[in-house]
Amino acid sequence: MNDMTPITKGSPKDWETDQEVRWCPGCGDYAILKAVQRTMPELGSTPENTVFISGIGCSSRFPYYMETYGFHTIHGRAPAVATGVKLANPDLDVWIITGDGDALSIGGNHTMHLLRRNLDCQIMLFNNEIYGLTKGQYSPTSRVGTTSPTTPFGSVDRPATPCAFALGSGARFVARGFDVSKNLPEVLKAAHAHKGAAFIEIFQNCIVYNKDVFEEFAIPKGAEDHQLWLYDGEPMLFAKGTKGIALDVEALNLKVVDVVDGDWQAAGVIVHNVANRSIAHMLVEMPFGEFPMALGVLYDDPRPTFDAAITEQNAKLSEGKVPDLQKLISKGQTWTVE
């Protein structure tokens, strides 16, 4: 999302560090790391102009494995650190790596304000609906009834919906993917192409503490019928084109409709418009089961960014002024003693 001179495309290898990756064998994070390393050479950024910034949690180890600049910060605060990095040097391509606990519990406030301000960066939220690094406590995205060391009788509080939180906070780009999806690089590219805060929820399988909670839609093959991949200008079809999403005008909500002989127009299937905020609100709230899982770019409608506004104001207010420290300290209520 930075206007950089395109460079000779490197290979994913160029974006790998020599550090030993320390996630559990089989963790979904490996697939996400691979997808990112595969995507980076396609983006036109250079490793030295790229910064990965994370908070605390399993996902937040991510920067150590990227051959870029990286900052593994403290729990929940990656968006705040990223804000300082980007304001200090708007030329940097900033990626925030976070998890459901990091971004929505301890760091919920920062996530909200980063999105509201629209800092130009990518936020990848690895959602596994569990606290992994602290050994399996339920998280703010865990479904009601989740049993965990802190909820042995089942959790009773309602989960947060990351994409709804993002939209509610004012995000101008909201997308979804999952760890082992072959489409993940495309989603990342779209996020990178968006100028502004790009929020990407990535369903990630924690094979130790919350295994296969997304298996109904987030497996490499066989769950396609429960995935609604969204493309701008394309009808919202799923289940091999036999079903679609239409507007229930009476209920003022979305509904699933059958599509007969590919005639989606007749079925009233909506054409996805990434700039339609109202539809985006409905898509992020679609209850899974009754509906498929909305994936891909749900919403993309850029607005001026925070860093650009700050840079512009700083420049405007400095225009034509010659900084003179001696003069500055000599201002105010002054008098001369002879």
Add this chain to the structure above:
Amino acid sequence: MATAARSIDTQAPADNENPESVVVRFAGDSGDGMQLTGGQFTLSAALSGNDFATFPDFPAEIRAPQGTLFGVSAFQINFGASDIETAGDAPDVLVAMNPAALKTNVVDLKPGGLIIADSGEFSARNLAKAQYDVSPLDDGSLGKWQLVQFDISALTIEAVKPFGLGNKDALRCKNMWTLGLALWMFDRDRAPIEAWLKNKFSKNPVLADANIAALNAGHAYGETAEIGNPGSVAIPRTRVNAAPVEAGLYRTINGADAAALGLVAGCQLAGVKMFFGGYPITPASSILHALVRYKEYGVTTFQAEDEIAAIASAIGASYAGQLGVTSSSGPGIALKTEAMGLAIMTELPLVIINSQRGGPSTGLPTKTEQSDLYQAVYGRNGDAPMPVIAARSPSDVFDCAIEAVRIATQFMTPVMLLTDGYIANAAEPWKVPDMATYKPFPVKFLETVPEGGFKPYGRDNKLARPWVKPGTPGLLHRIGGIEKEVDSGHLNYSAANHQAMTDLRKGKVDGVAAHIPDQEVALGTEGGKLAIVGWGSTFGPIHQAVRKARAKGHDVSHIHVRHIWPMPANLGDLLKSYDKVIVPEMNTGQFKTVLRDQFLVDAKPLNKVSGQPFRIAEIEAAIEGALG
């Protein structure tokens, strides 16, 4: 400022020509504009060549219920012909704009001092709000002071009548009427105040004219009362001579402005841009208010969503190659603590300013205290050493801020600068320094792979690691809060590595001691019977008390410590050269404990935690007590 005794030998200022100094306190309702009155009176004192110190004391409530005891706002100024270092112990003159202001302030007034009361505000209702059964103006209870009273409210309304203001707006000119009277009392020029009013109300000339009329009316009232206008009381008039000071350009400065300017100066000397992340909190917000206007000096300001984001963004900016700065007061500093640990672990430069206030918790937001010293020196998880500097006065914050920037950038470490509510708000005259006399300390970013390879946690002779800006080819590296491997900076939890890194972090900060000035004696001798050791804003009262005691022949010296951590290398030996050591502090003995721990000296505490600065007399009494 340099030093001199402040004394008024005669008890009352009545027609007292040329006293050394005078203390005036303006007290009124928090809506009466007392801070403004005090501020403008301060300007007039400055323009008359007086030295001065001020102490604004206002409630935490923006508009506390009118007329109540807790809604009283006061502004005290000590101005004079000699060097002034405190806002003064007891006022010579108290201007009380209502019964509550009288009640809460008259106890401090010197015996024989002058009370000027707005009798128009002493209604039954206001008396009841101030918990007076009968009016103190009538019952003789103010007998040990001189009392002059007149209906300032009515006189003001009369004075501004030609301008057709409503009653409410008319009464808002009361403070200017009072200021006019005060200017007459001390023979001060009205012209600068008139100019200021015209500028302030440039969009509403009627209000400007009304306020000027009120100012002139107050002034005229003093004059006519003096010549024995029937029915009025003669108002004593005092002339305070100019203080002999070094020639040069002077300005008034408060601690918050000095911090902002010092940070800008420090960053210029370091050759780096500044990023300031802040979150509103009393009494630290004013630093952000000032810096936001200095964009052409390479300053980016960011009002964050909370205290944590304020420091975290500053750390991010430091990582990206600017100097991150954040400021707050005790409760906000507590929230920033975890992030300070991150800056210590990642060894990034950072300046944290703590304008201390009364604590714990929300405590006393608008009152002053020095009780965050433990928090600054020790208050983090893990072995987390961090240099700490404390400013002694509003103008001293300028130099301390430069020093904080120097240490932060030269040693790649967060540095905490302690000020307090008193320093932040109080104003004093400041001889504008010549910036050419400050030695630059330019930052050198690492930009190429050094011989022997790039080590993100390699160190120079000060044990500082290299500062590398993201965007630099060939020097890609990752940092974080997890324990780092010596040199490489890779994750490493091993026992030997943690020991080595802990020792390195401690060694680096301890090593700052070799790069700061030796401890000097502020007043007195090296060695002797008694040392009064202070830090922060207690400088003024300690200095004056020691001066007075020495004038009486006592063997007592004043040591003022600016570098709280690490302390100057010679401080231990210096302290041991005195028979007794007393540490006056606005806390329950925190620096005393640190000194005892570091040097095994029998330092004795002298503590005050009333939300008010020390009085000179309180420290004098402690000196007398110790020396018998």
